[in-house]
Amino acid sequence: MTAPVSHTRARPLGAAEIEHATRIAEPDFDLLDALYRTDDPDDQARLLARVVLSAFDNYYTVSRRIPALAQSAFEARDWPVTVRLSKTRIGLYTACIDQLVPLLKAGLPELATDEQLWPAAEAELLAGIEGRYEADFAFAFWQSLRRKLVSDEWRPVSYDAGATARRTASPAAVLKTTTTTLPITAEVIAGILDDAGFRVRWRDRDGDAALAAQAIAAALEPLGPRPGEPVKIEIADSGFFRNRGACLVGRIKLRDRGDMPMRNLPLLIALLNEKDGLVVDAVLTDSDELQYAFSSTLANYHATNPRYHELARLLHELMPKRPLGTQYSCIGFHHLGKVAVMTEILAEHRRTKEKLATAPGFKGTVAIAFTMPSSAYVLKIIRDHPTDDYKFDYFDGLDEVLRKYNLVHEIDRAGSMLDNIIYSNVKLDRAMFAPELLDELLEAGIGTVTLDRDALVFRHLIVQIKLTPLPLYLANASAAEARTAVINLGDCIKNNAAADIFNKDLDGRNYGVSRIRKVYLFDYDAVEPLTSVTVRRDGAVPGEFENGMVFRPPEMLEGLRIDDPGLRRAFRDAHPELMQADYWEDLQRALRDGKVPKVMNYPASRRLRR
Ligand SMILES: Nc1ncnc2c1ncn2[C@@H]1O[C@H](COP(=O)(O)OP(=O)(O)OP(=O)(O)O)[C@@H](O)[C@H]1O
The missing domain is CATH 1.10.510 (Transferase(Phosphotransferase); domain 1)
Structure with a gap:
């Protein structure tokens, strides 16, 4: 068995320390100043790209600190800090954009209408982020900012990752593998627990490891295990922290044995930090159970490994019933999740050639919901006014309804409300819509949908996972x-x-x-x-x-x-x-x-x- 690492007592983080670690740095005022002053279009493009990239870097630095802070809070059992970190993380992206938008609006009002500057600046930005792991994230930030700056216009900014899209991301890059033979022993599990590198002591590591090994053996039973059979345990090289819990996530792999094909068992080891030490609270080995524990309807996990694409892929492999796009949100990458979900919807349409049509079920009085038959998602818009069948005497208005959808996205959804992905100014090809839906959308007098040549432009578009x-x-x-x-x-x-x-x-x-x-x-x-x-x-x-x-x-x-x-x-x-x-x-x-x-x-x- 691996020798236990020495444990220092976890120290609660002080308020000042958290404040300092999560404070967003100021925008680069020297660069902004230079941007305001120059009349040269090339300089403007270069400076605008640098200003935005520097704001993104400020954002990314803080957002990457949060998982490590969440780990410290977990180790110190400092639950109020955990809650605060989650709140900070969810608002951080928008806060960074909102810090810059008024400055750019005031100093460079022509940005809202300048048709030349944006493409030139985008080329500069793309050159500046080339080769960076988080290039697609920086690009998403750029597009969000641009969307805010031109938000008064009917000029949608794509949610596409463009040149920064990452084609492949193999989970192998984030996995640590333990190779052993069946049965998996308590010693092997204890080694995996030690490997997680927590800086606090276990209450009864060996006892927990023995119970976990038993739970795993029972779960492997239906896969026809044979003593001595080689087995790989692949665990994500990342802590996952949320509320009072943490977990280790991965899978157990049994090779093709001739009489048995290759077999995979998902694995989630759920940990708590009790007053008297760390404990393994539960072992989950069923994909549906993992999906529920990792639900996008709960506050997100903070994952300490920064390779978000590989982690999202791994989670998708472990929980294939939940679409890939939403796996990003589960680890706090909501904005990348937004891009990934839209990319997925467009890919679904290209693949199936299906059209968007009214969603099955009762028609909404407040919303119009639509989907493609085999899509994993439902798209929704809110009407300006409810239909005549509306149940209540008074309608709060479109903005209030959107506020409620947004509130549900931001609060701890406690597992029984969907995450709402809310897009603004989205353009979708007219050819994606079934004719009846197209007529309804254009004829229902909905001010937030317009036809722009061959596309529909939506002021807002809510996307949810499709349920029955x-x-x-x-x-x-x-x-x-x-x-x-x-x-x-x-x-x-x-x-x-x-x-x-x-x-x-x-x-x-x-x-x-x-x-x-x-x-x-x-x-x-x-x-x-x-x-x-x-x-x-x-x-x-x-x-x-x-x-x-x-x-x-x-x-x-x-x-x-x-x-x-x-x-x-x-x-x-x-x-x-x-x-x-x-x-x-x-x-x-x-x-x-x-x-x-x-x-x-x-x-x-x-x-x-x-
Ligand atoms: N996430 C979803 N998955 C599957 N179907 C959905 C989803 N969201 C909405 N629908 C379908 O679209 C219909 C209308 O959606 P929704 O209930 O949000 O509209 P609404 O106008 O707010 O409804 P109401 O008139 O009850 O206020 C639903 O009755 C259901 O059939």
Whole structure:
């Protein structure tokens, strides 16, 4: 067994230290000054590229420090710092762009309209980033900035990675391999735990390693393992940190044995840092379970290895049911994820030749949702005004709905809301749209969509992972599947409540079932902070007038509009508290006191010590 590394006591990070490490450096004012002063177009292009690149470097430096800080916070059990780091990371990219945009707008107003300068500056930028690993990231930053500077114009800036696109990224570059033979021993696992290089002590490393080895042996059993058979354990050379947890991620590989083909088992070792030391809390070996634990519907992990393409590929290989683009968001690369998702949608269209058409299910009164039949994504726009069937008396307006979608992207989604990828000024070829959808988009009087020659330009475009809307799922599911879905729906409502989210439109048709059969809320125009809702015990009084949002828990079941009496009963039996005012009031109190309930992101049955 590998000798344990010596452990220094982890030191909590001081507020000043975090502040310093995550502070974005000022823009390069000398360069900006030179840019403002010059009239020479070549100098302007060169200086603009340098100004933006220097801002990107400021951003990238800080964003790369955060995973290491997250590791220190985990080691020091400093949970408030962990939360702060996540918040800082998610806002950092926009903060860096917003730092520069007003300066450029004020000093060089012609940037918004200059048709010559941008291509010349882009060529300078591309030359400046050539050969850098994060060239595509720098280019995405450039495009985001440009989009902001020309945002008043109907001039979309592509989300394409262009020349900086990375064609191949083999996960091999981020994997550490241990070669051994079956059965995998506790000593081998202990070696892997040591190799992770934590600077704090384990509570019972050998005991945990033995339990983990047992869990792995049980998971390998269906793959026909033979004692002495060679095996490779490939673990990403990266820590992954989120909330109070950390994990090691990789896979176990068994070679083609003649009577058995090559076999792969995904592996996630979930770690906690308890008061008395590090523990292996759970071992996951099922791709769907990994996907749930690594869900893009939760706060992202901070990955200490900077090779984001290889990590995203590896995660995609381990969790193939989730599209590649969203794997980037899971490790905090939201903006690259945005580029990757758009690239994927365009590639899907090129490959399948399918057209975008209205998404299956109930038509929205607030949104228009569309997709291609085999696409992994749904695209959505928000109408300027709801249709006549809109349920509520008052519509908050397009900006407010977009704000809610954006809020859901930024908060800790606690596992039961989708991540919303929100694009602005996107151009999609007209040929991608089915004629009926094209007519609807252009004729519904939606001010945010226009036709620009052979393309549609969208002021905003929301992209989500495609689910099966709950009513469609229930209509086609077996009795057991339907029952599970309805019970999962209750869990989904509870998880959202734990994230201080209440969907005032209780209707079950706002929810969908994913490829791993979890239920998620996908419609956010009616979400409110749970803490702002008035919970009533009594029934409604005719003619009664109440200010604000009022919710009567006994009306929950009716609100969900699940017609099947058996399914209603299943929901009631599994979640009786959802129909009781006490549950909601207790939760509101806990949220107001800052006691956020824990969200479990793997089944309790996978814990090593239950
Ligand atoms: N992520 C998704 N996956 C699959 N289908 C979706 C998704 N988002 C929306 N849809 C489909 O599009 C329809 C309309 O979307 P959505 O519910 O967001 O619109 P809405 O106008 O906000 O609805 P409502 O009228 O209930 O407020 C849904 O009923 C569903 O059929």
